[in-house]
Amino acid sequence: MENRHEFIDPYALLRTHGMRATPQRVAIAGILLRRPMHVTPQDVYETMSKRFPSISQNTIYLTLAHFEEAGLVHRFHISGRTVFDSNTARHDHAYCRHCGKVVDLPSSDIEKIPKQITSWKVKSESRIWFGLCPACKKAGVIPG
Amino acid sequence: MENRHEFIDPYALLRTHGMRATPQRVAIAGILLRRPMHVTPQDVYETMSKRFPSISQNTIYLTLAHFEEAGLVHRFHISGRTVFDSNTARHDHAYCRHCGKVVDLPSSDIEKIPKQITSWKVKSESRIWFGLCPACKKAGVIPG
DNA sequence: CTTCGTGCAAAGTTTTTGCATATGA
DNA sequence: TCATATGCAAAAACTTTGCACGAAG
Numbered sequence: 001m002e003n004r005h006e007f008i009d010p011y012a013l014l015r016t017h018g019m020r021a022t023p024q025r026v027a028i029a030g031i032l033l034r035r036p037m038h039v040t041p042q043d044v045y046e047t048m049s050k051r052f053p054s055i056s057q058n059t060i061y062l063t064l065a066h067f068e069e070a071g072l073v074h075r076f077h078i079s080g081r082t083v084f085d086s087n088t089a090r091h092d093h094a095y096c097r098h099c100g101k102v103v104d105l106p107s108s109d110i111e112k113i114p115k116q117i118t119s120w121k122v123k124s125e126s127r128i129w130f131g132l133c134p135a136c137k138k139a140g141v142i143p144g
Numbered sequence: 145m146e147n148r149h150e151f152i153d154p155y156a157l158l159r160t161h162g163m164r165a166t167p168q169r170v171a172i173a174g175i176l177l178r179r180p181m182h183v184t185p186q187d188v189y190e191t192m193s194k195r196f197p198s199i200s201q202n203t204i205y206l207t208l209a210h211f212e213e214a215g216l217v218h219r220f221h222i223s224g225r226t227v228f229d230s231n232t233a234r235h236d237h238a239y240c241r242h243c244g245k246v247v248d249l250p251s252s253d254i255e256k257i258p259k260q261i262t263s264w265k266v267k268s269e270s271r272i273w274f275g276l277c278p279a280c281k282k283a284g285v286i287p288g
Numbered sequence: 289c290t291t292c293g294t295g296c297a298a299a300g301t302t303t304t305t306g307c308a309t310a311t312g313a
Numbered sequence: 314t315c316a317t318a319t320g321c322a323a324a325a326a327c328t329t330t331g332c333a334c335g336a337a338g
Contacts, residue, residue: 020291020292020293020336020337020338021337022292022293022294022336022337024293024294025293040327041327041328042326042327054294054295054296055294055295056294056295056296056297057327057328057329058293058294058295058296058297058328058329058330059293059294059295061327061328061329062293062294063293077221077222077223077224078221079221080221080224080226080302080303081327082224082327082328092258094258094260094261094264094266096264097267103260103261105258105260105261106258106260108252113273114236114238114249114250114273116238116247116249116250117238117247117249117273117275119278119281120238120240120273120275120276120277120278120281121275121276121281122238122273122274122275123241123274123275123276124273124274124275125271125272125273125274126271126272126274127252127269127270127271127272128269128270128271129257129258129261129264129266129268129269130266130267130268130269130270131261131264131265131266131267131268132264132265132267133264134263134264137263137264137265159313164311164312164313164316164317164318165312165313166311166312166317166318166319168318168319169318184302185302185303186301186302198319198320198321199319199320200319200320200321200322201302201303201304202303202304202305202318202319202320202321202322203318203319203320205302205303205304206318206319207318225302226302226303
């Protein structure tokens with residue numbers, strides 16, 4: 001979160017962003033504070049269910065949306081899946097078509113906005129490389 | 145389809161790609177042959193339903209998958225939606241966060257594959273610019 | 289005490305699957 | 314004829330919504 005890899009107290013982080021620090025949120029923040037930094041809502045739900053067996057999907061989605069709004073995570077989409085990324089700095093991604101692994105890459109050189117959309121209000125840009133990660137490549141997997 | 149803007153006989157196109165030319169497929173090919181070139185499965189379903197009231201989602205999905213496999217269209221994802229693109233040449237996209245409009249852009253300069261993924265088998269790359277199209281920008285819309 | 293978060297349950301979307309019938313080549 | 318497409322129906326996966334209770338501040 002916020003690209004800090006050192007320890008951050010989830011409770012304090014929530015409070016400084018004006019969010020109530022419930023046990024569920026502290027736990028979700030704890031997940032997002034560590035690597036891997038790319039999780040789907042389902043990933044979070046499964047992890048959280050171990051510690052909070054009665055937690056609801058609703059709580060996961062609402063909490064992730066709050067975190068996003070507070071700027072603590074970024075939401076993006078790869079291959080139809082929603083992914084939350086605790087690395088909020090501008091960067092590109094590589095995505096393994098077989099195992100779904102996501103890897104951060106430095107952002108491409110900033111290029112000027114294409115002339116076709118100079119009349120747009122451009123907010124962001126995303127670049128994704130698709131392929132097979134070394135493990136899946138080695139396994140000879142032939143993805144769809 | 146195949147970046148041809150001139151008229152192409154959907155029937156012949158299907159046959160030359162080894163696909164049976166059913167009325168449904170001919171009609172779907174007809175949709176994809178014209179602009180706008182970006183459609184979701186739901187778009188296709190709604191359009192097709194007018195002419196084939198009993199057509200099923202199943203047929204839409206299977207047909208689009210066949211077209212994709214034949215190389216007649218490309219499938220990609222923007223903001224969590226599946227989009228089929230009849231422009232199969234390499235290119236980038238701009239996406240309006242408010243109205244969902246998709247615009248083709250020339251592809252970015254081909255850059256060398258990032259060194260972090262030189263051990264991957266890279267298959268493709270996608271770049272999307274997000275923002276507000278001129279109409280939505282003018283309307284003062286403030287998207288999420 | 290008051291607001292906000294949570295759990296529960298239901299519904300909405302999108303996509304996939306299974307199978308019997310229909311049809312193009 | 315016969316492999317393949319289609320329609321129908323159900324299921325699966327993901328996400329959103331509404332509401333009453335409970336907990337944080």
